[in-house]
Amino acid sequence: MTSYEAELVVDRRESAADGVLALTLRHPLGEPLPVWEPGAHIDVLLGPGLERQYSLCGDPADRGVWRIAVLREPDGRGGSAYVHGELREGDKVRVRGPRNHFALEPAPRYRFIAGGIGITPILPMLAAAEAAGAEWTLLYGGRTRGSMAFTDELDAYGDRVTIAPQDETGLLDLGSVLDDVPEGTLVYCCGPGPLLDAVEARCPGGLLHVERFQPKEQETGPDTAFEVELSRSGKTVTVAEGVSVLDAVRSAGVExxxxxxxxxxxxxxxxxxxxxxxxRDSVLTDEEREAGETMMICVSRCRGPRLVLDL
Incomplete structure (x- = not known):
């Protein structure tokens, strides 16, 4: 798999909300950045052991800059603390991507639901839906109004956007947007796990597209050992119990x-x-899982004694 990778300059740091920092990144020589579409994210390599994924939330037509937003998580693994506390305008960060497993499919109508920092991939989707002339609404929740990013940009859309801070309105009224959804409507949701679980319980899978920032809890079978043949490398490795396919492949010298x-x-x-x-991933749709054409080798395993991978 090929991927764009470069060191980009932190062009601007701006507060998008309480605890949310927006960063604008550009190429140091002014070179155009790769094309991306709403729903895409990039990997930001902040340092050893500090590689994080952030959704692109700017304008896809602007090839000069990428914008991301980072929520400060006091109980996180260090990435957000580094961005908020150490990264300054003019610093360089290595980035990789973009990739998109949350692409906006064409539809005449959309229902968008965002919780907290989950607004970031949704924001460019709204502009794309608007440009396509689609009907759409957004239900956007957060802990408090001050903690909800980019509400000033959402003001331009008028009453199609419902801002619902929990301390003012309670939990999101999902029934208001998911009951009696017209035919041809697609539902896009991003946010914390409990919100996504609640939306999935109400919405048929074929209509619903979600992106998770944390792994989905799911029942799994035993981690029995199996073999993996690497077709391009000409190697066969044993994936032992408790070892991921990714680790086994890398231990065999395949990067x-x-x-x-x-x-x-x-x-x-x-x-x-x-x-x-x-x-065992939280990315593929039910249809993609059933097809079995790809897998996330960092967590997924084999339902038999052997896999052949294109590695």
């Missing part, structure tokens, strides 16, 4: 792109040539 190691970012997605994957 692959990876990032989150949690099955949420899609960086390690690999083509499956033979065998049946035991999908």
């Amino acid at each position: 692959v792109l990876y990032s989150c190691t949690e099955g949420t970012c899609g960086t390690c997605e690999t083509d499956v040539l033979e065998g049946t994957p035991d999908h």
Whole structure:
């Protein structure tokens, strides 16, 4: 898998909300950045062990800059603390991508639901839906009004956007947007796990598209050992109990792109040539899992004794 990778300059740091920092990134020589579409994210390599994924939330037509927004998480693993506390305007950060597992599919109508920092991939989707002449609404929740990013930009859309801070209105009224959804409507949702779980419980899978920042809780089978043949490398490795396919492949000297190691970012997605994957990621749709054409090798395993991967 090929991917753009470069050191970009932090052009601007701006507060997007309480605890949310917006960063604008540009190429140091002014070179145009790769094309992206709403729903895409990039990997930001902040340092050893500090590689994080952030949704692009600017204007896809602007090839000069990329914008991301980072929520400060006091109980996080260090990435957000580094961005908020150490990264300054003029600093350089290495980035990789973009990738998109949350693409906006064409539809005459949309229902968008965002919770907290989950507004970031949704924001450019609204502009795209507007430009396409589609009907759409957004239900956007957060802890407090002050903690909700980009509300000033959303003001331009008028009453199609419902801002619902929890301390003012309570939990999001999902029934107001998910009950009696007209035919042909697609639902896009991004936010914390409990919100996504509640939306998934109400919405048929074929209509719903979600992006998770944390792995989805799911029942899995035993981590039995199996073999993986690497078709391009000519190697066969044994994936032992408790060892990921990713770790086994890398231990065999085959380098692959990876990032989150949690099955949420899609960086390690690999083509499956033979065998049946035991999908344990939070990226693929039910249809993609059933097809079994790709798998996230950082978490997923095998439903039999052998897989053949395009590695």
